[in-house]
Amino acid sequence: MSFSFSLNATDGAARTGVISTPRGEIRTPAFMPVGTAATVKAMMPDSVRQTGADILLGNTYHLMLRPTAERIDRLGGLHRFMNWDRPILTDSGGFQVMSLASLRKLTERGVTFKSHIDGSKHEITPERSMEIQKLLGSDIVMAFDECPALPADRERIAESMRLSMRWAQRSRDAFGDRPGHALFGIQQGGLEPDLREESAEKLREIGFEGYAVGGLAVGEGQEAMFGCLDYAPGQLPEDKPRYLMGVGKPDDIVGAVKRGIDMMDCVLPSRSGRTGQAWTRRGQVNLRNARHADDPRPLDEDCTCPACRNYSRAYLHHVVRSQEMIAGMLLTWHNLHYYQELMGGMRDAIADHDFEGFEARFHARRAEGDI
Numbered sequence: 001m002s003f004s005f006s007l008n009a010t011d012g013a014a015r016t017g018v019i020s021t022p023r024g025e026i027r028t029p030a031f032m033p034v035g036t037a038a039t040v041k042a043m044m045p046d047s048v049r050q051t052g053a054d055i056l057l058g059n060t061y062h063l064m065l066r067p068t069a070e071r072i073d074r075l076g077g078l079h080r081f082m083n084w085d086r087p088i089l090t091d092s093g094g095f096q097v098m099s100l101a102s103l104r105k106l107t108e109r110g111v112t113f114k115s116h117i118d119g120s121k122h123e124i125t126p127e128r129s130m131e132i133q134k135l136l137g138s139d140i141v142m143a144f145d146e147c148p149a150l151p152a153d154r155e156r157i158a159e160s161m162r163l164s165m166r167w168a169q170r171s172r173d174a175f176g177d178r179p180g181h182a183l184f185g186i187q188q189g190g191l192e193p194d195l196r197e198e199s200a201e202k203l204r205e206i207g208f209e210g211y212a213v214g215g216l217a218v219g220e221g222q223e224a225m226f227g228c229l230d231y232a233p234g235q236l237p238e239d240k241p242r243y244l245m246g247v248g249k250p251d252d253i254v255g256a257v258k259r260g261i262d263m264m265d266c267v268l269p270s271r272s273g274r275t276g277q278a279w280t281r282r283g284q285v286n287l288r289n290a291r292h293a294d295d296p297r298p299l300d301e302d303c304t305c306p307a308c309r310n311y312s313r314a315y316l317h318h319v320v321r322s323q324e325m326i327a328g329m330l331l332t333w334h335n336l337h338y339y340q341e342l343m344g345g346m347r348d349a350i351a352d353h354d355f356e357g358f359e360a361r362f363h364a365r366r367a368e369g370d371i
């Protein structure tokens with residue numbers, strides 16, 4: 001069985017389709033829950049599936065440090081290890097090294113760094129990143145790239161992008177011939193249209209099974225991100241999946257799909273669930289807020305997740321305030337369920353050629369501030 005992508009419908013720049021892989025289909029636009037250290041925090045894998053997720057994300061950086069890719073390989077690979085038999089996409093490590101590790105040294109060869117866990121020294125190169133992702137057994141492998149911290153001057157962004165393109169070629173060469181598995185290239189170039197175009201052309205020349213818009217969601221803000229997404233996805237091959245890395249809040253996601261993005265991932269729904277923050281169709285609810293203490297209503301009357309079906313806001317407020325484990329479990333489940341409902345709503349709206357209506361209803365429902 002091979003890896004393939006078929007588009008079913010488009011509406012403006014928005015598209016809906018299906019990515020077929022040997023481990024199952026991925027309905028696009030798709031949201032990938034983040035399972036950084038071989039677990040989507042506070043969730044059993046079956047619960048992640050029940051929220052509607054077709055694929056989840058793992059991280060080369062974290063897994064190479066602990067428990068190591070070699071140990072996971074000896075134990076049968078990441079799918080077996082974490083009891084998730086559907087597709088997994090793994091990020092290639094460069095971004096996480098720059099945001100989490102210390103004493104980093106960047107050269108043409110790759111990056112050396114000290115582990116944020118125990119201070120041990122490590123190196124990642126394009127070749128080592130491909131080896132790690134192969135040992136993990138991930139279905140979609142990300143090329144090894146460098147994501148420059150913004151703000152950065154144009155010269156630095158150009159240099160960094162060109163290094164990432166040389167690393168993209170080395171990633172492609174090291175990936176080898178792996179039927180049923182995909183290697184995605186990552187576009188860089190900051191917020192510079194011509195540098196993004198140069199990057200896209202280089203990636204097309206090399207040839208990948210999918211293309212990511214990298215270098216965004218690094219603090220540039222939604223307006224600048226949307227400004228870049230007004231042209232960047234269109235620079236990438238239209239018959240391959242387009243993956244926007246690290247995004248985002250619900251309204252970021254709607255705006256990205258509107259501009260032609262097919263896949264996204266973000267720690268937000270799970271991370272904010274663990275801090276008592278709920279995302280609902282009417283906006284954000286902070287369950288730490290005392291006003292929920294006596295509220296018998298569900299978090300969201302229209303939501304069918306276990307948190308909304310079986311518990312009151314008063315209960316959620318209580319377990320959040322008491323820092324009970326069930327708080328993170330219930331709110332993570334609700335947030336991931338809401339994110340998947342949002343994706344399903346957009347897939348249907350695009351198929352019905354009514355994305356505009358969907359977007360208007362999405363924004364109209366969202367009350368200002370805490371609800």
Ligand SMILES: CC1(C)O[C@H]2[C@@H](O1)[C@@]1(COC(C)(C)O1)O[C@@H]2CNc1nc2cc3nc(N)[nH]c(=O)c3cc2[nH]1
Pocket residue numbers: 091092093094095096099142145146147186213214215216217218219245246247267
């Ligand atoms: C490290 C962690 C958990 O990932 C989140 C969050 O912190 C944080 C850190 O700074 C903020 C902005 C506040 O959000 O940015 C992450 C979400 N944005 C993002 N993830 C990305 C992953 C990427 N991977 C690769 N290989 N290449 C990229 O260009 C790339 C760009 C990305 N942008």
Ligand SMILES: [Zn+2]
Pocket residue numbers: 299300303304305306307308309334337
């Ligand atoms: Zn719910």
